Amino acid sequence: MSERQGDAADGLTAALRAVVADPAARPFLVALDFDGTLAPLQDDPSASRILPAGVDALARLAQVEGVELALVSGRAMTDLHALAEVPAGTFLIGSHGAERARVTAFGLDRDVVQLSDEQADRLAALGAQTAAVARGRDGVWVETKPTAVVVHTRLAEPDVAAEATQVAVELGERLGTGVLRGRDVVEITVLQADKGEALTALRAELGASVVLYAGDDVTDEHAFAALGPQDLSIKVGRAETVARYRLATPQELVDTLGGLAAALV
Ligand SMILES: O=P(O)(O)OC[C@H]1O[C@H](O[C@H]2O[C@H](CO)[C@@H](O)[C@H](O)[C@H]2O)[C@H](O)[C@@H](O)[C@@H]1O
Numbered sequence: 001m002s003e004r005q006g007d008a009a010d011g012l013t014a015a016l017r018a019v020v021a022d023p024a025a026r027p028f029l030v031a032l033d034f035d036g037t038l039a040p041l042q043d044d045p046s047a048s049r050i051l052p053a054g055v056d057a058l059a060r061l062a063q064v065e066g067v068e069l070a071l072v073s074g075r076a077m078t079d080l081h082a083l084a085e086v087p088a089g090t091f092l093i094g095s096h097g098a099e100r101a102r103v104t105a106f107g108l109d110r111d112v113v114q115l116s117d118e119q120a121d122r123l124a125a126l127g128a129q130t131a132a133v134a135r136g137r138d139g140v141w142v143e144t145k146p147t148a149v150v151v152h153t154r155l156a157e158p159d160v161a162a163e164a165t166q167v168a169v170e171l172g173e174r175l176g177t178g179v180l181r182g183r184d185v186v187e188i189t190v191l192q193a194d195k196g197e198a199l200t201a202l203r204a205e206l207g208a209s210v211v212l213y214a215g216d217d218v219t220d221e222h223a224f225a226a227l228g229p230q231d232l233s234i235k236v237g238r239a240e241t242v243a244r245y246r247l248a249t250p251q252e253l254v255d256t257l258g259g260l261a262a263a264l265v
Pocket residue numbers: 033034035036040041042043044045046048072073074075076143150152154182183184185187217219
């Protein structure tokens with residue numbers, strides 16, 4: 001495994017070596033956030049791609065017996081599947097846990113999300129009302145997902161972004177089931193879901209002894225908090241976190257995954 005500078009990086013390298021060397025640390029679930037973690041952030045979400053070294057690392061990890069792979073994302077499932085260049089067998093958790101699927105050699109084996117009439121009505125109302133939030137505010141736009149709407153402010157001037165964020169949060173508190181703040185986004189959901197619950201459920205299903213989870217955003221904190229002392233939580237970036245380890249950039253993360261794959265095969 002490659003060496004990086006600093007105490008935190010040394011700690012992560014040692015922890016990864018311990019997992020590699022311990023036959024009891026199987027099944028080993030490697031679960032990863034997508035945007036800002038495997039894929040550098042972009043102004044246009046459809047332009048996001050996993051870094052090439054990450055695609056390669058995931059393909060190699062998928063070959064290792066006892067290793068399971070998952071992407072755990074806020075993205076809608078259709079979107080996540082279209083963008084994520086991941087090997088067959090990878091579990092996909094989308095919409096912060098509201099959607100779940102597994103990549104197969106032929107496509108996607110997915111659970112269908114069923115909204116009640118009341119939830120569907122609220123989602124439609126949220127679509128209309130968030131469109132009104134964006135109207136007249138340059139750089140603010142709305143993404144619609146099967147269980148949520150997302151107000152994006154990355155392209156707006158700071159004062160416009162702050163105003164749109166405040167209005168969207170108030171709207172979400174009134175009409176949503178949950179309000180998630182992410183990187184330049186306010187996500188208003190009509191179904192209760194979070195990455196921690198989704199990761200806990202997948203871990204139980206797989207009987208994973210050890211879980212590695214890496215993420216960059218506040219929504220990933222739920223997943224970090226769901227991990228135990230034997231697990232590896234990795235924050236990508238500088239923001240405050242409950243994660244035990246930290247890497248600076250998506251490139252550092254995919255390089256670390258490459259080193260892990262090399263050590264496991
Ligand atoms: O859980 P993630 O995989 O990190 O997904 C969270 C959100 O990702 C997308 O938005 C974020 O990435 C965009 C592309 O880099 C960026 O433009 C935006 O500012 C980020 O918040 C996606 O559009 C959202 O639906 C996801 O919830």
